[in-house]
Amino acid sequence: MTQRTWAAAVAVPLLLALGMYAAIKPLPFVTYAPGLTVNVLGDNDGRPVIDVQGHPTYPDAGQLRMTTVSVTDRNSDLDLLTLMRTWFSRDDGIYPFAIQYGSSGSSQEDQEEGQVEMISSQDAAVAAALRQLGYSVKPNLQIVVVQPDMPSVGKLQPRDILLKVGKTKVNPKTVVPNLIAAVPDGRSVPVTVERQGKRVTVHVTPRTVDGHKYIGVKLGIGYDFPFQVSVNINDAIGGPSAGLMFALSIYDTLTPGSITSGGVVAGTGTITGHGRVGAIGGIQQKIVGARQAGAQLFLVPAANCDDAITSDHGSMRLAQIATLKQAIAEVTAWGKNHDVALPQCTASKRSGT
Structure with a gap:
């Protein structure tokens, strides 16, 4: 066997293997x-x-x-063959992973963001x-997500309108994380909300995660409707x-x-x-x-x-x-x-x- 024949005998399987690997390797697209x-x-x-x-x-x-x-989903592994089938579809589309999901995050965070x-x-x-x-409509601050396994579970609910944290009245411009951060370690804070037209006060003990205190809710802008x-x-x-x-x-x-x-x-x-x-x-x-x-x-x-x-x-x-x-x-x-x-x-x- 000549050197050229030998090289070809080695190169062809390697190229085929490389092509197969490229076809099944997950690629950064959705x-x-x-x-x-x-x-x-x-x-x-x-x-x-x-x-x-x-x-x-x-x-x-x-x-x-x-x-x-x-x-x-962000955890889906899309290979070249799958993406090629999508590319040739008249109805479907392909986009870079980073445009949809950014550089970090989790499926739970995606779901929470979608709910918010x-x-x-x-x-x-x-x-x-x-x-x-x-009609005249005024904005307020409301709870849009109660995060699982956090202190607010069973106490606060999505759609609760936030009225007070401790003794501080809340409005859409209030920096609520600062109020939570000021709660002494191990102490609860009274949180007052409006729920279905009724005023409700619950006591929540913030949890410290990575040096920051949280009660486990996400807030958004709501409105007072007539x-x-x-x-x-x-x-x-x-x-x-x-x-x-x-x-x-x-x-x-x-x-x-x-x-x-x-x-x-x-x-x-x-x-x-x-x-x-x-x-x-x-x-x-x-x-x-x-x-x-x-x-x-x-x-x-x-x-x-x-x-x-x-x-x-x-x-x-x-x-x-x-x-x-x-x-x-x-x-x-x-x-x-x-x-x-x-x-x-x-x-x-x-x-x-």
């Missing part, structure tokens, strides 16, 4: 696929998704559908809808991107008539308490999910137009939306005439969005 869509004007386990107490409600025979994306964002988006949606209807509006959605759904559709559905539920005129509208977008619509991730997969669910119109945050116009939306119309006020006007106009001119996501609008 995949997006179209997720479920939910008619926010409908019911969830026999209860209205938009549940209102203390104000008349008005049913809408149409649909306002929130959209979701199915994202691979979901609760905050629901409250912002209620605030935006009520302000659109002329009547009760709650959003009943599956606990497995997290994130802030349904804010626009929540706000639109709340407005529709609280006003006579039907803004959809019986049509099927889907959409996505974060929302602020003052009705500004913000960008989200996975717009292309959400559009596909909405089209598969039979939506006729899709509301696109202005900042997502670049990706939306290249999506597989079929005959479903896309409307560029910047505020809740605009969304109400465009859906109402479309409901009356499906051929009405709408602010479209087109190539001419891509700059400056």
